[in-house]
Amino acid sequence: MxxxxxxxxxxxxxxxxxxxxxxxxxxxxxxxxxxxxxxxxxxxxxxxxxxxxxxxxxxxxxxxxxxxxxxxxxxxxxxxxxxxxxxxxxxxxxxxxxxxxxxxxxxxxxxxxxxxxxxxxxxxxxxxxxxxxxxxxxxxxHLSIVNEAFKRLHDRCSYTLIGAALLGETFTLSALQSLHEHIFAHKVEKKAFRRRVEASGQLIETGEYTAGRGRPAMIYKLCETALEYSFVRAMD
Amino acid sequence: MxxxxxxxxxxxxxxxxxxxxxxxxxxxxxxxxxxxxxxxxxxxxxxxxxxxxxxxxxxxxxxxxxxxxxxxxxxxxxxxxxxxxxxxxxxxxxxxxxxxxxxxxxxxxxxxxxxxxxxxxxxxxxxxxxxxxxxxxxxxxHLSIVNEAFKRLHDRCSYTLIGAALLGETFTLSALQSLHEHIFAHKVEKKAFRRRVEASGQLIETGEYTAGRGRPAMIYKLCETALEYSFVRAMD
DNA sequence: CTTAATAGTGGCGTTACGACACTAAATAAA
DNA sequence: TTTATTTAGTGTCGTAACGCCACTATTAAG
Incomplete structure (x- = not known):
């Protein structure tokens, strides 16, 4: 050969x-x-x-x-x-x-x-x-794999915005915060969360607002680069 | 069947x-x-x-x-x-x-x-x-795989201490800093680097010092948990 | 018109980093 | 023996981003 x-x-x-x-x-x-x-x-x-x-x-x-x-x-x-x-x-x-x-x-x-x-x-x-x-x-x-995947999701959510890909195409900051609170299994401080997300520059205001009980909320969508964005500092 | x-x-x-x-x-x-x-x-x-x-x-x-x-x-x-x-x-x-x-x-x-x-x-x-x-x-x-691996090394070094596993069992802070500078391909600010490493609590002074040209340097080793440690904030 | 609910902001204290000048302790050179 | 050079390590001020919490804003329900 x-x-x-x-x-x-x-x-x-x-x-x-x-x-x-x-x-x-x-x-x-x-x-x-x-x-x-x-x-x-x-x-x-x-x-x-x-x-x-x-x-x-x-x-x-x-x-x-x-x-x-x-x-x-x-x-x-x-x-x-x-x-x-x-x-x-x-x-x-x-x-x-x-x-x-x-x-x-x-x-x-x-x-x-x-x-x-x-x-x-x-x-x-x-x-x-x-x-x-x-x-x-x-x-x-597969059970341990699901648990590993959840851990990865948890980790990623602490320094990226990928959690937003679990929401609808448009969403409110409150919804995004609630998602994070659910994944982290603890409350997230509202002001700090908004400051952080705002500073990322990865969210775009649609100009639309929600309707319903309470003050209407601004509706946002992700910009193109949002899922690749990484914060320098981790939450949670 | x-x-x-x-x-x-x-x-x-x-x-x-x-x-x-x-x-x-x-x-x-x-x-x-x-x-x-x-x-x-x-x-x-x-x-x-x-x-x-x-x-x-x-x-x-x-x-x-x-x-x-x-x-x-x-x-x-x-x-x-x-x-x-x-x-x-x-x-x-x-x-x-x-x-x-x-x-x-x-x-x-x-x-x-x-x-x-x-x-x-x-x-x-x-x-x-x-x-x-x-x-x-x-x-x-394999070339692109080596490049991916280097990127992973680079990323990990920006928020962990795993780079230290590339040094000898004991090492100086200057050596650890030099390694990071090599991997990041740019200078790292000495004081900030030392503060950060110190604050991690993952390094142990051996009590030994280097000898040679210049002031002797404290020799450190990693503690058991050092390779699992993550900084909240990334460098670089 | 008042209350409850939800959205969003102001502002102060803290942490950790960037920058950079400074001190410390060794060898080498004069 | 003194001075220069080299390397290690610190002091301190300014800043970015977060924790905390009180406050304002805007809607629907009663």
Missing amino acids: TTEQEFLASYNVKDFDQPLFSVDSVVFRYFESQLQVLLVKRKGFPFKGRHALPGGFVDVKNDHCLNDVALRKVRDKTGVEPTYCEQLNTHGSPDRDPRGWSATTIYLAFLRPQSTLIEDANELAIWANVSEVDSLDLAFD | TTEQEFLASYNVKDFDQPLFSVDSVVFRYFESQLQVLLVKRKGFPFKGRHALPGGFVDVKNDHCLNDVALRKVRDKTGVEPTYCEQLNTHGSPDRDPRGWSATTIYLAFLRPQSTLIEDANELAIWANVSEVDSLDLAFD
Whole structure:
């Protein structure tokens, strides 16, 4: 074997023991003051009938990157693109899947509050309150993965504005503050929060106001660069 | 097929098209005022003879997690455990490896300045200056991965003390400051740097002092929790 | 017209950083 | 033996951004 051509011609992936490799997503939405996570009820083995994160194997014919795999699966369940998506990490071990050594790359993604699920999907998809996933007996190591994803969300919210991607396209500062209070599990000081957000320069006043009980609130939207913005100092 | 046992008994990973999966590491050391990265000269195809990151495939018989894979490979080249190790991210695409769709999980690891390489390893290992890797024509997408790893190092150094894991077990504040200046590619204000490090409470005076030209410097070491510490505010 | 609810501001004290001049302690040179 | 040079380390003032909390503003409900 002297040339790379010869090597590649005779190379067969299946001559070697390789782990299973999948891509799964932790998709959050913030609906009616609850942080929820997208789960699917598994139709096949292993863990048949148990709830799990949406995800699956790479389609080596069509997927061009790991992001593609994650988005394809989320699109299958919801019909829409996430408002935010980042790679979280990758877990591998011989025990996490009964089929053998397996590795899975996890994505963290957000959908808007009013996102609905596609009814006729193969697997039944549900929104579960994050506060209640512990009691759902998730498949694989998906419970600890949801917890890691929440921790990442918490961390990111303390020095970025990505939490806003969990709100509607437009939102009020009070709504953004409430979201942060929910994620941090404690109150945030109003003036300090507004000063900080204002100083970032990442929010645009729409000129519209809310109506209803109490003083109308200015409605804002994110500017283009908002999801890449980092504060120099962390909250929380 | 009605039970999970039956399913697993008849399941064969090789019945499906799976990507190749590997684990590679970007291992840095800070030697003689140069940040260097560990590379190996590839002995086999593909990219035979080119330089690449140390890494390889999961040993499904012996590895218990992805960390194990990364550390095993680094140990093969250096004989020692890194002073710091974290998972960076995972890249996958149909193009990055001529053998087919492949995914690789990248680890970021540090070794001490005086770390040596094991001579009789299968593949020749070298330390390359990070400032010069561009000219080395690295295999796969490893050049962009080295750049990502450096960016992560840069980011982490701006709000943690992990840079200290690139120094000897003991070090002076001036040495730590110089390291940061090298990574940030600009001067750091001495007083501000010392105040910050001092306030973290993560450094311990050894009571020893350096000798040589100029005033002797206090020698410090990291406390146990130092590598997990995060500053509330970022530098740089 | 008053009250409750929600939105938004003023202002003071504190923390941590930037800048920069200063002191301290060693060796090297005169 | 004195002076210069080098490196380590401190004092202090100004500033940016946060914590805190009292205050004003604007709406709907009673």
